[in-house]
Amino acid sequence: MTDRTGGADGTKRDLAASRGIETDVYQPAEDSGLLASAVEKRGRGRLLEVGTGSGWVAARAAREAPEVTSVVASDLSPHACRAARRRAMGAGGDDRTRNEAGGQGPTGDDAGGDDRPNGGATVDVADGSPLFDVVRADLVAPFADDAFDTVAFNPPYLPTDPENEWDDWMERALSGGESGRELIDPFLETVGRVLAPDGVALLLVSSLTGYGAVLDAVRECGFDHEVVVEESYPFETLSVLALTHGSET
Amino acid sequence: MKESLMDILCDPLDKSDLELEVDERDGEEIIEGRLVGTVTGEVYPIEDGIPNLLPPDMRDEE
Numbered sequence: 001m002t003d004r005t006g007g008a009d010g011t012k013r014d015l016a017a018s019r020g021i022e023t024d025v026y027q028p029a030e031d032s033g034l035l036a037s038a039v040e041k042r043g044r045g046r047l048l049e050v051g052t053g054s055g056w057v058a059a060r061a062a063r064e065a066p067e068v069t070s071v072v073a074s075d076l077s078p079h080a081c082r083a084a085r086r087r088a089m090g091a092g093g094d095d096r097t098r099n100e101a102g103g104q105g106p107t108g109d110d111a112g113g114d115d116r117p118n119g120g121a122t123v124d125v126a127d128g129s130p131l132f133d134v135v136r137a138d139l140v141a142p143f144a145d146d147a148f149d150t151v152a153f154n155p156p157y158l159p160t161d162p163e164n165e166w167d168d169w170m171e172r173a174l175s176g177g178e179s180g181r182e183l184i185d186p187f188l189e190t191v192g193r194v195l196a197p198d199g200v201a202l203l204l205v206s207s208l209t210g211y212g213a214v215l216d217a218v219r220e221c222g223f224d225h226e227v228v229v230e231e232s233y234p235f236e237t238l239s240v241l242a243l244t245h246g247s248e249t
Numbered sequence: 250m251k252e253s254l255m256d257i258l259c260d261p262l263d264k265s266d267l268e269l270e271v272d273e274r275d276g277e278e279i280i281e282g283r284l285v286g287t288v289t290g291e292v293y294p295i296e297d298g299i300p301n302l303l304p305p306d307m308r309d310e311e
Binding site for chain 2: 046072081085129133135136137142144147148
């Protein structure tokens with residue numbers, strides 16, 4: 001979300017509009033690329049992506065994360081769910097097509113997957129079944145206890161003045177409320193339930209959100225953490241934390 | 250959604266089991282139907298292959 005940090009509402013909207021055909025759904029950016037590379041490093045087994053947006057990270061995980069065996073993508077927004085479902089079905093979601101069309105993919109050298117050939121597919125879609133399943137959900141609420149080996153989340157994290165909120169779906173894809181942690185805190189409080197005992201949650205954290213405050217919440221919720229990947233940009237530093245059940249739980 | 254997803258879905262209200270009712274399927278893929286809470290009786294629609302498992306008070310926004 002690097003380039004959305006400084007602008008007034010109009011600027012952010014223009015950026016959103018220039019980035020994707022539909023402005024209701026967050027399109028992949030640097031943060032998406034970083035989360036995808038963390039998933040390729042640490043993801044395994046059954047993976048849930050919370051707040052999948054256009055489904056780009058989920059698709060990368062299904063195609064290219066070597067140890068991921070199945071993927072579920074969820075979002076609160078009906079527009080995001082439909083966009084992710086289109087990508088899951090392989091229509092309009094091919095990375096190669098999208099990057100050639102508009103260069104909308106991640107731009108970070110390590111973050112992008114743009115130079116990858118189409119190989120490495122781990123899921124056979126020839127039978128017409130989707131690459132991954134899409135569920136409209138509020139965070140992890142409709143998922144069973146211990147269901148996932150990996151949970152990935154790129155939360156809406158931009159701290160937002162309540163008086164400047166737009167109250168639409170793009171707003172909700174970007175804004176983390178006044179603190180920037182409005183979705184991060186409830187995620188940390190609930191994700192432990194759906195995570196298998198030896199599972200890992202991969203959480204993208206921006207310096208704009210307050211790295212220390214997020215770490216405090218991580219500890220309060222009983223997780224151990226380590227940094228999987230980190231990238232610095234002009235306006236923020238992005239990190240992906242791997243969270244595991246602490247020794248007390 | 251694939252039918253196998255039933256293994257990891259639960260009622261968002263109380264985490265109890267859901268029952269699958271299918272109107273249209275394509276092999277393993279459920280296209281239209283609903284998930285019904287076995288305890289709450291709440292009905293969660295499946296449309297275009299996407300189950301909507303938002304709790305009822307969050308569901309009306311489009």
